Amino acid sequence: MSETLHEIRLRVNGIEHELRVPARRLLSDALRGELGMTGTHVGCEHGVCGACTILVDGEPGRSCLMLAVAAQDHEITTVEGLAEPDGTLSPVQQAFAECHGLQCGFCTPGFLTTVTAGLRRDPCPTHERARDMIAGNLCRCTGYQNIVRAVERAATIGTERAATLTTERAATVGTERNATIDTERAATISTERAAALADRGSGVSS
Amino acid sequence: MKPAPFDYVRPDRLADAVAALATPESKVLAGGQSLIPLLSMRLAAPSVLVDINGLPGLDAITVTGDGVRVGALARHTAMLESAEVARVQPLVPMALAHVAHATIRNRGTTVGSLVHADAAAEMPVVLALLGGSLDVEGSSGRRTIGAAELFTGPMESAVGPDEVAVSAFFPALRPGAGVAFDEIARRHGDYALVGAAALVEGERVRVGYLSVSDVPTVVDLTGVAPDDRADAALERLDPAGDIHATAAYRRTLVRVLTDRVVTAAIDDARGAGR
Numbered sequence: 001m002s003e004t005l006h007e008i009r010l011r012v013n014g015i016e017h018e019l020r021v022p023a024r025r026l027l028s029d030a031l032r033g034e035l036g037m038t039g040t041h042v043g044c045e046h047g048v049c050g051a052c053t054i055l056v057d058g059e060p061g062r063s064c065l066m067l068a069v070a071a072q073d074h075e076i077t078t079v080e081g082l083a084e085p086d087g088t089l090s091p092v093q094q095a096f097a098e099c100h101g102l103q104c105g106f107c108t109p110g111f112l113t114t115v116t117a118g119l120r121r122d123p124c125p126t127h128e129r130a131r132d133m134i135a136g137n138l139c140r141c142t143g144y145q146n147i148v149r150a151v152e153r154a155a156t157i158g159t160e161r162a163a164t165l166t167t168e169r170a171a172t173v174g175t176e177r178n179a180t181i182d183t184e185r186a187a188t189i190s191t192e193r194a195a196a197l198a199d200r201g202s203g204v205s206s
Numbered sequence: 207m208k209p210a211p212f213d214y215v216r217p218d219r220l221a222d223a224v225a226a227l228a229t230p231e232s233k234v235l236a237g238g239q240s241l242i243p244l245l246s247m248r249l250a251a252p253s254v255l256v257d258i259n260g261l262p263g264l265d266a267i268t269v270t271g272d273g274v275r276v277g278a279l280a281r282h283t284a285m286l287e288s289a290e291v292a293r294v295q296p297l298v299p300m301a302l303a304h305v306a307h308a309t310i311r312n313r314g315t316t317v318g319s320l321v322h323a324d325a326a327a328e329m330p331v332v333l334a335l336l337g338g339s340l341d342v343e344g345s346s347g348r349r350t351i352g353a354a355e356l357f358t359g360p361m362e363s364a365v366g367p368d369e370v371a372v373s374a375f376f377p378a379l380r381p382g383a384g385v386a387f388d389e390i391a392r393r394h395g396d397y398a399l400v401g402a403a404a405l406v407e408g409e410r411v412r413v414g415y416l417s418v419s420d421v422p423t424v425v426d427l428t429g430v431a432p433d434d435r436a437d438a439a440l441e442r443l444d445p446a447g448d449i450h451a452t453a454a455y456r457r458t459l460v461r462v463l464t465d466r467v468v469t470a471a472i473d474d475a476r477g478a479g480r
C-alpha cells in the first residue's frame with residue numbers, strides 16, 4: 001500500500017514552494033529534505049532541545065512539532081531568512097559572531113530565530129529577561145554565558161542600527177527640507193529682485 | 207523518531223470534524239505540542255488526524271464577569287497575555303507562566319492541554335480547583351463536562367473518541383478570594399516534580415496538586431490549622447516515586463508547596479482587596 005501524498009504550498013522566507021509530502025512529514029524534515037534548507041537543525045525531535053526552532057508568522061515555533069501539511073497557512077522564517085538580502089548579518093547573527101555565542105554551532109539556528117523574535121518583543125531586555133528569552137533552547141558547548149552576552153550585544157546592535165537609520169533618514173529629510181527651503185528662498189529672492197527691478201524701472205521712468 | 211503513517215483531514219466546518227472523528231482510532235490535532243511528540247515516538251498511531259485549525263471562531267477568548275471562556279484554538283500565549291483574563295481569574299496566567307517555554311506556548315492550546323489530561327500539567331489542576339468545565343461536540347450534539355468528571359485517569363479524559371472539545375470555562379475569582387500557584391521543577395519550563403495551586407474564599411481553603419497522583423487532585427483544607435495543613439494534605443495524597451523524584455521527596459515538596467501557596471493565596475485575598 002503506497003502512502004497518500006498531499007500537494008502543499010509552503011511559504012518560506014518569502015518564497016512559495018510547492019511540494020508533495022505524506023501527512024506525517026514533519027515541517028523540520030520538509031524544510032531540510034524536500035526544500036534542501038538544512039540551516040534548520042534537528043536535535044531531539046520531540047520539542048525539548050529547540051535546535052529546530054523557526055518563526056511561524058514571526059513567532060518562534062518548533063518545526064519538529066508541526067506537520068508540513070499543517071504549516072500551509074503560515075509565513076515561515078528559517079535561519080536562512082535572517083540576514084539582509086545583500087548578505088549583511090542580522091544584529092543577532094553579528095552579535096553571536098562577535099561574542100563567540102557558539103562553538104559547534106548545532107544549536108545556533110534555533111537560538112538565532114528565538115532571539116530574533118524575542119528582541120522584537122523586548123528590544124532592550126534586562127540580564128534576567130535575556131536569560132529567560134533563551135530558556136527553551138539547549139546548548140551543550142558554551143555554558144550559555146556567551147549566548148546571554150550575545151543577546152545583550154544584539155540588543156545594542158539593533159538599537160545602534162535603528163539610530164543610524166534614523167540619523168540617515170533625518171539627514172535625508174534635512175536635505176530634502178533644505179532643498180525645499182532653497183527653492184522657496186530662490187522664489188522669494190526672484191520675487192524680491194523682480195520687485196526691486198520694477199521699483200528701479202519705475203524710478204527710472206519717473 | 208518519525209510518525210507512523212496516518213490519513214489527514216482539515217475540515218472547515220465543525221460538523222465535518224465530528225463526522226471525521228467517527229473513524230476508529232481517529233485523533234484531533236490542535237496545537238500538536240503534546241500529540242506530535244507522541245506520534246514521533248510512536249506512542250500514538252492514529253488512523254486519521256483531524257486537524258481542527260481550519261475551523262472558524264474557535265480561537266476566541268471571551269471574558270465576562272462570570273469567568274473566562276477559551277476556544278479550542280486559543281494558544282496559551284494569547285491567554286497568558288490577556289489583561290482581561292488576568293483581571294477576572296488571575297490563577298490562569300499564574301499557572302500558564304509555568305507551562306513549558308514561550309516557544310511551546312505559542313502553538314500549544316489551553317483546551318488541548320485539558321483534553322490531554324496529563325496529571326503533570328498545570329491547566330488541568332487549575333480547571334479542577336476552580337470547578338470549571340469543558341464543552342464538547344459529538345455526533346449526539348453538544349455537552350458540558352464538569353472538571354470533577356473530566357479527568358478519569360492518567361492522560362484519560364471523559365471526552366469521547368468521536369467528540370471534539372470546542373471550549374473550556376474557567377470561573378471568575380469571587381470578590382475577597384485569593385489564589386496562588388507554585389511548582390518545583392529541575393529546570394524552569396520542565397514538567398514539575400510537584401506543583402500546587404491554592405484557592406482561598408473566606409474560610410474555605412482548597413489546594414490542587416499536579417504530578418502527585420494519576421489525575422489532578424484537589425484537597426479541601428478548610429478549617430485545618432495552619433501548622434497541620436501539610437499533614438492533612440498528605441493524608442489524602444499518596445505521591446509515587448519515579449525516575450525524577452522519590453516518593454519521600456515528593457512528600458517533602460507537597461509540605462513545602464502547601465504552606466507556600468496557601469500563605470500566598472491568603473495574602474492575595476487580603477492584599478488584592480477584591
